Amino acid sequence: MTTGILVAGIDIGSTYTKAVLLGTSRGVRATAIRRSGYKPAAAASAVFDDLVANAMVAKEEVTYIATTGYGRYMVPFRHAQITELTCHAVATGHHFPAVRTILDIGGQDIKAIRIDGMGRVRAFRLNDKCAAGTGAFLEKTARYLGLETGDIGAYALRSRKPVEISSVCAVFAESEVINHLASGVVPEDIMEGAIVALGGRAVQLMKRVGLEPDFALAGGMTNNPAMVAALESRLGAPLHLPPNGLGQLNGAFGAALLGLRRVERLLADGRAIMPPSGEDEFKALRWSTYVAQSASPAISA
Amino acid sequence: MLYVAGVDVGSTQAKAVVLDDEGRMVGEAILDVEMNMGTAAQQVFEKVVANANLTPDEIAFTVATGYGRYRVTFGDLQVTEISCHARGATAEFPRTRTVLDIGGQDTKAIRIGEAGEVVDFAMNDKCAAGTGRFLGAASFALELPLSELGPLALKATAPVKITTTCTVFAESEIIGHLAKGHRPEDVLAGMHYSIATRCASLVRRVGLTPEITFTGGVSRNAAMVSLLHKVLDTPLNVSAQGHFMGAIGAALYALDHARAGTRHAAALAEEVAP
Numbered sequence: 001m002t003t004g005i006l007v008a009g010i011d012i013g014s015t016y017t018k019a020v021l022l023g024t025s026r027g028v029r030a031t032a033i034r035r036s037g038y039k040p041a042a043a044a045s046a047v048f049d050d051l052v053a054n055a056m057v058a059k060e061e062v063t064y065i066a067t068t069g070y071g072r073y074m075v076p077f078r079h080a081q082i083t084e085l086t087c088h089a090v091a092t093g094h095h096f097p098a099v100r101t102i103l104d105i106g107g108q109d110i111k112a113i114r115i116d117g118m119g120r121v122r123a124f125r126l127n128d129k130c131a132a133g134t135g136a137f138l139e140k141t142a143r144y145l146g147l148e149t150g151d152i153g154a155y156a157l158r159s160r161k162p163v164e165i166s167s168v169c170a171v172f173a174e175s176e177v178i179n180h181l182a183s184g185v186v187p188e189d190i191m192e193g194a195i196v197a198l199g200g201r202a203v204q205l206m207k208r209v210g211l212e213p214d215f216a217l218a219g220g221m222t223n224n225p226a227m228v229a230a231l232e233s234r235l236g237a238p239l240h241l242p243p244n245g246l247g248q249l250n251g252a253f254g255a256a257l258l259g260l261r262r263v264e265r266l267l268a269d270g271r272a273i274m275p276p277s278g279e280d281e282f283k284a285l286r287w288s289t290y291v292a293q294s295a296s297p298a299i300s301a
Numbered sequence: 302m303l304y305v306a307g308v309d310v311g312s313t314q315a316k317a318v319v320l321d322d323e324g325r326m327v328g329e330a331i332l333d334v335e336m337n338m339g340t341a342a343q344q345v346f347e348k349v350v351a352n353a354n355l356t357p358d359e360i361a362f363t364v365a366t367g368y369g370r371y372r373v374t375f376g377d378l379q380v381t382e383i384s385c386h387a388r389g390a391t392a393e394f395p396r397t398r399t400v401l402d403i404g405g406q407d408t409k410a411i412r413i414g415e416a417g418e419v420v421d422f423a424m425n426d427k428c429a430a431g432t433g434r435f436l437g438a439a440s441f442a443l444e445l446p447l448s449e450l451g452p453l454a455l456k457a458t459a460p461v462k463i464t465t466t467c468t469v470f471a472e473s474e475i476i477g478h479l480a481k482g483h484r485p486e487d488v489l490a491g492m493h494y495s496i497a498t499r500c501a502s503l504v505r506r507v508g509l510t511p512e513i514t515f516t517g518g519v520s521r522n523a524a525m526v527s528l529l530h531k532v533l534d535t536p537l538n539v540s541a542q543g544h545f546m547g548a549i550g551a552a553l554y555a556l557d558h559a560r561a562g563t564r565h566a567a568a569l570a571e572e573v574a575p
Contacts, residue, residue, distance in 0.1 A: 014473070038473075038476050038477050038480035039480060108470060108473070129465075129466055129467060130428070130466065130467045131467045131468075131469035131470060136469050136470070140469065168427055168428070169427060169428045169429050169468075170467075170468075170469050171406075171429035171434050171438075171468045171469060172406060172427075172428075172429060175312055175406065178336060179338075181336070182336040182337045
């Protein structure tokens with residue numbers, strides 16, 4: 001049994017696949033994250049299973065599924081796919097109406113997005129051709145220092161004298177890291193140096209969309225306190241971070257918000273929400289059923 | 302008998318040769334550069350001297366070259382790898398007008414004048430695409446040693462197009478292609494093709510003037526030689542010692558100095574010491 005409408009947003013990124021389940025009140029019912037691996041469709045399906053399990057609902061209770069991210073077309077059980085730029089803009093606008101510039105540092109790309117007060121995309125710049133300036137740059141450095149991705153931030157915060165990483169290429173930075181280690185530089189100063197270098201490149205990209213405050217950060221880097229500090233110091237201004245641990249889930253949250261809007265519009269127009277093509281386990285939902293369900297007492301917690 | 306040494310400290314490997322006064326190679330040595338370039342240079346020098354059945358005092362002059370040449374503390378002189386590759390290539394193939402050197406971390410195209418002098422060069426040293434590191438990524442993703450990549454790529458029947466430029470992303474692209482069921486040889490052929498086209502455009506930046514001599518560690522890779530031949534539409538000179546070309550060039554510069562009577566720095570130091 002369901003308590004109204006449930007909409008899932010799934011963000012299939014190059015490194016992680018993230019999912020958010022929203023209820024009618026726009027409250028988050030559940031979230032799920034998995035590594036994307038090399039089969040994005042399988043990762044999306046697994047993360048969707050996790051999502052409904054976390055929400056303690058059945059798959060067919062999910063009314064609508066919106067996908068985003070680089071693997072958004074690879075999910076057969078989707079209703080709609082939305083670009084991640086739109087998703088980040090909508091999600092950020094929802095949390096922070098004053099934000100005009102969003103930075104999203106992903107595993108294999110980086111985006112700077114200028115939005116208006118309505119959460120609409122006005123301009124954007126992205127780099128997805130080169131690992132310099134993306135999360136991969138930090139992951140490579142961390143790998144050389146024997147650190148897990150999740151520990152990068154806490155580790156770098158110990159640095160007292162960050163070293164300068166002058167190579168642009170993430171591959172060449174590796175040799176630079178080795179040289180620094182060989183000449184006795186402590187690993188936290190190298191890690192922080194890589195963060196400062198990445199932060200500088202990110203702010204350069206933000207400048208290309210105008211650098212209008214307020215600023216927000218989205219993506220997995222929101223979990224990295226050293227990165228947030230480096231960006232704030234370079235910007236000379238605070239960064240808004242999505243609340244309640246939604247930073248890495250920002251794209252998925254935006255996809256779910258847009259999905260929910262679309263469902264409400266369709267239902268208000270008296271149109272049916274059909275199951276996604278190729279999947280028959282999702283039942284069509286009509287306005288009458290929605291009203292009937294909404295009127296019935298909520299059973300699930 | 303007069304002996305000279307050339308030491309080429311690259312980003313990935315240190316190479317050294319010893320030549321006699323006729324310019325004949327009497328010893329060679331190679332070593333992976335791990336943590337410290339200075340140490341690697343010292344060790345490869347000791348190894349090459351031992352391989353030539355000599356002692357370090359018998360080396361009249363040593364020239365260091367390569368990315369790590371300034372970390373070499375024992376040499377007499379440092380010469381850029383551009384000059385050394387040009388010198389080594391023209392010594393073996395006198396009609397060389399273009400040198401393509403594909404190393405572990407950079408690729409260079411060098412134009413050479415009638416007298417064997419360097420006229421122009423272009424380098425890919427900001428980005429690892431189109432360098433040996435691109436093959437390093439393939440070696441890592443496929444869990445195969447570098448020496449097996451070329452022979453395997455030659456067996457490709459349906460080469461896969463590699464779309465990413467970045468070496469870091471190429472590594473994930475390879476694994477993605479393998480996960481989709483492409484055969485390793487077809488993916489590898491795509492990687493080789495990607496490097497060949499990038500190097501060809503570097504060569505065109507200095508002007509493609511035959512003859513072309515292909516040097517550096519990657520010149521040992523038969524698939525790369527045949528693809529470059531195809532992409533540049535010109536045959537390439539490849540030396541059996543292509544990998545040592547920088548070190549040979551350095552040693553030839555050392556020979557000039559030794560013949561001109563330039564004294565060994567260490568010997569000079571001994572003389573001034575009380």
